[in-house]
Amino acid sequence: MTENLPAEVEFELKRRLGQRSASALEKHLGLTTVGELLNYFPRRYLKRGELTSIAELPRDENVTLVARVVSCTTRRMRARKGTLTDVVVSDDSVRGLNQVHLTFFNAYRADKELLPGTLAMFAGKVTTYQSQLTLTNPDYVLLEDESGFDAEEARRPVPLYPATAKLSSWRIKAAVEALLDIVDFSRIEDPVPADIAIRDRLYSLEDAYQQIHRPQDMESVAKAHERFRYQEALILQTALARRRAQAAAEEATARPHRRAGLLERFDASLPFTLTGGQQEVGATIAAELAENHPMNRLLQGEVGSGKTLVALRAMLQVIDAGGQAVLMAPTEVLAGQHYESIRRMLGPLAEGGMLGGDENGTRVVLLTGSVVGAARRSVLRDINSNEAGIVIGTHALLSKEVEYYDLGLIVVDEQHRFGVEQRDQLRAQAIKPPHLLVMTATPIPRTVAMTVFGDLETSVLRELPAGRAPIRTHLVGLVENPGWAERIWARAREEVDAGRQVYVVCPKIGDDEGEDPASFEPTADAGEESRPLASVQRIAEFLGELPVLSGVRIGVLHGRLDSTEKNATMAAFTEGQLDLLVSTTVIEVGVDVPNATMMVILDADRFGISQLHQLRGRVGRGSLLGTCLLVTSLEPGHPSRERLQAVEATTDGFRLAQDDLKLRREGDILGSSQSGGKSTLKLLRVIKDEAVIEQARNDAAAIIEHDAQLGDYPELAQAIELYLNPEKEAFLERG
Template structure:
């Protein structure tokens, strides 16, 4: 929805906009003050230690996550294991007993919610003398802590708690507060919700909120029916009723969306006004020769997006486009055609990959697609080009040769890893940068490669991890987004099954029998583990391509397989590690005689390259690996993937991993092996992956099941985060409107000269803590 003209142009500013769009606007200086000056040194230090918040403005924008109406007790059945919670409940009973193995006591508190039934949630205090005294039956209290699990029960161990007034005398004494909703703030282990509330209650009376300039133009605020800013601050923190805070929250959601989208719109505006070298198509040159020899027809999506990219590359300002699509959707061909257009126009293309394995894979794929056209002019004819690889582990002589080819212009396409960012790398005329899996790179890395061009180069970012459109619009807001949703002909569907060993422990041998069937049929198998494993008793249990192991690994597979359930159950068992699984599988009778090898991030580059090359040549039957194979490893003969402890991976990662099989026209199968009991929250992810192969649908479900901070890079609790109030799924329509408003504002007023309050808001919003979030694209 577009904003009206009078909100974005000085000439058309209406009377309501006069205060916003004309005259100097001063920031409210008190928001920049150290909290200690307003609430005292001790309290200020406590807030900084607990929440990493230092200024009054940061504290003012520490908004509640939710609100509890007085008498509206928390539904205890909805609590999930592993969740940080603040609950309102009534004490039913308290039982104290002596510990058997050490000195001291344990006090178990039984609580209830509105159902009136005792909850299966057990609250325990070790040596909780204060709790024993205060938490009498009938008492109303708020408890804050992390939900754990013990003997089949949900538990809160040593939670913070606060007693709440609940009798007639207390109601008379605190009549004003009793009727108001209770705000629940983001909490940390050292700073529960009510401590934040106490700080806010002390802070609000010393701030003159009327002095905070409103960043939203009056016409837009009127259209959105937004609560006035000063009132919104009061009602978000100290709402008069359960009807008041939603209106305050709506105001800050839109305010945040407008600030974020305006910042991104400014980046897009700057990019479109940079002077770039247009690389128009050249008839009868390399691109036409490539199209003529393609053994298949491009999909409709590839053709449509290819034409769009071609027109943008030919323009006189740099292209900034995100191309996302499923694994195998044909992104590489689209990128290659753009690179060939640039080469035809006299430029070069740099292809940046996150790992050496992936860079080598792209070299193989691109040279295979080009054939003789990628062999240089002597063999490939007048329109051929040279494709060069540059990685950090290359021999010195090979590296010097690649550097010379890039600097002289002999190499039209230079594929590499972070080595491309080195000061020693130069290009004759860099016209296009292709970045694969952008989330693996920082903004500084991308910009250092841009700096190697004579003029700002065109930029094409690719990702095989599907991103919901609103997320892409928010996280990659300075890029235009294109999606490839069709799969090329010949891609077989991937069937995904869950192997729940908690319910069916006897299924584990069947997993390896199924593996042997694929090998006997002439195919190959991946076995994926969440970590590398212990090496000689050392402590190296993590790597850049494996999850961090939080469990102690003690001879886990001596008497049981890596998929079997343990007596401790659930999360307490060790995760499957590559080193241990490799040895275990070599002893499994069903796999006797098969060639089993491993791949992980602690191997040196030459060893990794050699292992992947051997697997690609069919010299390895079963490859036991970490997620190093998640992106880019392309072995057409691989038809089965077994993911051990699949519940340790996220939805998008599972979808990305299974995309490695079924790429050669053969049916692909993925087995998600888990020890978690049915109904465990983490099983929901596995159910989602098994139910659909639509990566964009899964990305949306992933966002719904997980905290958005996991995807957007925001912190999960406490402190400042990438998004304060916005939910990229719930607020889709609002974000769309704010994006259009931001575009209109920036088109008419790029430097925000006539929107100084909005500029102030952006300056405050774009802090060091979320700068990387805003510039991730």
């Protein structure tokens, strides 16, 4: 490639297609360069002569359909000047719902062209009028029957592109084909090394682009897809492998195990035996902390599997070696819970130098936004002087006024709640790159872990500690069983009368407000606003007046309460001063009340699978059996009840994570939106393409081992820069 010229893919479309076409592509699809249009792949392909199934058309969405004209009539409008052309099209099926009614205003061309028997492709928004499917003023293009093509052309599939109301699939197809005829493929460098392409018999880059956009047959489409899926996987995995190599090259302070230190004394004080998983993961972490390059590890495990204990043992090893440890949590409630539980576990070891404390112990401090004044100054002094070996907090830990004595380990709880920049801010406050342990209670399918957390080594805790009670989950459908509405609260009363406690979870705070933005996870049908949702304020008021709950002490917790009130409410529930807590999902992670045995999740269909699994994990945390009721007002058979049935069927978080990904779609794997919808990945699918991802991961590791700077692989390096812009590549650091 000539040194001072841009690569072909970087040329602006207006230089290749002209201003008019380029402007339309930019305005409606956001495409501005040759590479962006070449990589705008068809969403599916039609066989010549294949008609679209009208019965399967989605309502209130823009669609592209191929149909045959049944009738075409034109009449003058009575209320105003002009004509109205009514066209009925069919998919030739014999089923009842096999016609769409098209309406054109003053459409001279449609009147002349859309004659009965004509085959055409139509694009527009499907609506329903008087029980009939309709398209108003749709865009269209005439097609020919197979008899109108020569034999070879008749076999060619017709690509259908993701289109908009203003830019139809065939206009996009025309622009792509015009580009394919003029683009100089010799100036597009292939990111896939030649030896790999030969080994796997992959299409050349030119053949892949030609066959994905104007294929000879569906077998050619499949081979083009195979090529681009591998290419995507290799680019992603090479970027991750490069990050792993960069991390391994950094110099950290080794924190080896010290005999007769805090860790050994803590282990000796434990009234139980660590699970096999905790011992195995603990040994791995201990060995990595003793290295002079930073540990970067993801610790994932089921709700209640004992991740915090594993993290605490790592913190104590770092303190024994002269360093400090930080645990960063996403909310004040969770940070407070960690603070109390870690102090409780350590006992006198957490009160070093204090009256009644262990003189050789350390101190645990809490820093959140609500710690102010003299208390804040005292915490900051303890951090700076190394009196505090363990620092627990929220985003307040990122403040410039926090100066660490020697930050050796960062533990991040529920990393998906934090941005990359926040993690990097904390790292920058250390003298040398600190060790990093990321914890998540949301199980991550292996393929997702390889793709998103691929720069972290992964450990998994599957085993639950002995004595942990199972959780029974029941789907409560109020449509088919309206009488169960009263029984729910009678069951809650039974738990309270037995001396236990109950959570009631709602998707909203108040009836006049939207959902709690910090806690609500949108689902596939989040736009379904016609039915009123349970709100914390209304449900708390309702339960307070319910005779069956007379005398029950009820508390309220949500994200809009001030910190003092939130902490006081949570403390009262933890200490047994409240019997029933009505809450949003602020209790989703970390909240540990062993006496809470029942959870009622109202409008449970409004939450995603992972969120329901997290919520459910708040009960059954002691030796008492836990019960979770998933309450819904949706009709049986509604798609959103699939999620509830999946959660009811199993408590295996890894199986649920897999189901979650399938039901919600993969979402923006490289971006912050993780709840379905458009994916940054074009053809690669992390659930379906595990073998491709694994092969690419192995190839990427070999490439980086040979040449960590990619000097021998300039095409691959350039592809990483083009495909993974800085924002997306940074997201790969999200661990």
